[in-house]
Amino acid sequence: MLLGALVASPSPASAHAAPVGATPAPGSIVGSSPTEVTVTFSEPISPVTGQIQVIAPDGERINATPTVQGAVLRIPIRSAKRPLGTYLVSFRVISADSHPVGGAITFSVGAPSARPEAATTTGSHPSVTLAVPTLKFLGYAGITLIAGPSLFLAFLWPRKRSRSGAIRLLRIGLALTAAATLGALGTQAQQGSGAALWQVSVSELTAVLTSQFGLLLLSRLTALALLAVLLPPLLKAHPRRISPSPARTPALVAVGAPTPVVAPPVPSAPVVVEASSRVAQFRVAAVLLLSVFGLATWPLTGHAIAAPLPAVTVTVGTVHMAAMAVWLGGLITLTVFLLRGTDRRILGVLLPVWSRWAALAVVWLTIAGGVQAVVQLGALPALWQTGYGRLLLAKLAVLAGVLTLAFFARRLVTRVTGSGASGLRRTVAVEVAATVLILGLSAVLVQVDPGRSAAAKDGAVTGEGVSETLTNSLYTLQFNIYPVEVGEYNTVHAFLYTPEGKPLPPEEWEISTRLTSQNLEAVKEPLLGLTPKHHALGSVTFPIPGTYEIAFTIRVDDLNRATVKTSLTVP
Known part of the structure; x- marks a missing residue:
């Protein structure tokens, strides 16, 4: 139930690296089919066999075997039978921290078309x-x-x-x-x-x-x-310390034993x-x-190895796990075997020693965890703005509660008789339950994108944009606007065809945008004709979020002009 609840909260992410660039650019329109597609990630990756595809507009898979150079994925492609239209690049790779990265981007040759479907899922x-x-x-x-x-x-x-019993528990741990x-x-x-x-x-x-x-x-x-x-x-x-001289045989004392037991001389x-x-x-x-x-194999196959300071993060990751294992493992051993049935005089010797060791483990746990948090978060706002940061806050909250219980447990260490012993057992049992919850949170936390990757993911390339076909009696217009976001850098590609589908070079292009929620005049922008002559390029500005009316006014010759309209929402 514990793990089920944890997994149902922020689900483990399927990506820890993020695609930060591609050639051809996502959503772009190029004049001819490229011979290679490259995707650049935020950290080194390795390809997953059979899970990297380039799909042509007609659904044909056209990629050859991909190669990787550090963080750059190179995908050779052959010419498609039907080269004009939208291509889909679907990828699934393994990031440096051993987690999978999946995604897809698009680009178009000549003019956009319906997006082809990838042969497999990336989830x-x-x-x-x-x-x-x-x-x-x-x-x-x-x-x-x-x-x-x-x-x-x-x-x-x-x-x-x-x-x-303790040996059996050790073997269970190994298993x-x-x-x-x-x-x-x-x-x-x-x-x-x-x-x-x-x-x-x-x-x-x-x-x-x-x-x-x-x-x-x-x-x-x-x-x-x-x-x-x-x-x-x-x-x-x-x-046992073995000495050749009977006169120098030391006394061996078990922790808490009432009287020393002298080892007999060994005539070896x-x-x-x-x-x-x-x-x-x-x-x-x-x-x-x-x-x-x-x-060390845990941080070497996790977030730590992909962090900016891998030598530091792997080291503190190892220390963090060791301190956690000593602290929680010691609490479990005490609870299961020693707090019941052990003579109070023995507990009076054993518990103060364990209390000091536990305190030392907590100090190292806190130091190592603090270093990890600083490196993996990247910036303070990531603590509350990312799923990783919020999970970390939840873990810290539980840890604070556990340390409070540990403080009271230390005070009870000096009173191991009567109600003091009973209270100590209850406190340690609750402490164990809470630390098990911390383990569960940790198990989910290591699967979630660290806060430091939030910036990379925010800048990750995608195939998003708007592609649409508009028609009237004079022409058919195909256009693409990318990336459709607030600001002035929204690129427009337009392609003009006759109603029968043949390229149609116009005399004049124009585009205008109008925010429909306000009574404002439309903002007109020119489109620059390119080669081939039925292709035009321009840009539009979306000053604020909202729904915009997009109008294309195209003069096909000296006498014929027509306007086609559509709308889109800018987030």
Whole structure:
């Protein structure tokens, strides 16, 4: 229910890069069919096989294999059988942060015509839209269930409490993270193709596995497999310091144990002891390195890698996830295993230590999250003007509530008997529930366009504009106005034909605009005749939003003149 509600709010965006330019220009009219179409994006992209098309006016697909140079998509095209009319460029690519980018633009050769239909959709199937944030949530839950139990088992576990439950929770965390990673590999192709979750081919999966995204996730799976082998043996029992000299045997004390327990002397040879110690040290170092690398694969396949400062954003992204996993994972471990059934004297030693660690984790969580927010928002207004910013505000609001609960929980740490212990358990349980909500918000947030991309999307090119055909007894007029927005830079292309459809070079062109909601005179503008002579070019100004009457007055010869009219709405 939680994820369903989150996914129903701002839906995950299907684009994180944005098309910012194209040749031919969107909505433009050119004299002859080009041999290549280029689309420029706001960040580097990679093409999705089979999902980049150029459709001719008669519906024929005319593109060859596209190529990519950084942020520029180049699409070679062949001459169409019927070259005159409107062409559709439909694209679906993968942005630098591994998210799909879909869209379409148009241009015309000679004169506009009816827009052809693309062979495939550029949107994401609902099953994929739901599956992606769900898998993100499961992955985040998995790493918290790895970090929390591991931390407590290594440093804070009471000697007399069974470790089997915490070890089992750790294994569940490993399994959840692996399942989420496999799911991400299995849905990446569908994000690119727009197909349903169950519609994927072997060739598409192969392409995903050999991509940078796929190689990083395969590396994460390898790290998880190694952790599954190395971690449990290290955490099944307290590590003992082995000394060759009985006189120097240290006292080993479990956290909260009432009396120290002295380890018996071990009559092992010094060489054996040293080798055992080195093996343990190697395992610990390997676990730490694998953990850091595994965590880094998330920002390396997300917003962070496409940000203006990738080295900084990947680093703080890794720190952010580590701090989150330690904090939330520790809370879950406390709630499930330790706050009930543990002697109050042991809790009196354990909880203050955990409280300090949790506070440190929150400090790093806040610092890393602040840096991420500054980079990804780009500007302060994006905090309330974009879906990303509003989701971030919701996450911060919940986090503020959790920190308030954590403050009261710290005060209860010193009172772990009677009603104090009961209040602590309730407070921590609510804290866990709230932080699970934060995980859900995070799972959706990483799928939404970051605020910094709002400017790029605002300037994204589209095929929008107005194309229409007007007729009377003297002629047929086809025209296009682009982009139809407030201001003076609205380009007009006009093409004149006889009623039978043959090119008709006129003697004079004129266009006028009149805002219908006000009693104003029409504003007349000339149109410049071009070659071919039945083609004219000009511009019109729309000073304010509203509905305008557009009138074309055309003199076809010395005696015959006629006016045709239509209306359009300027947003």
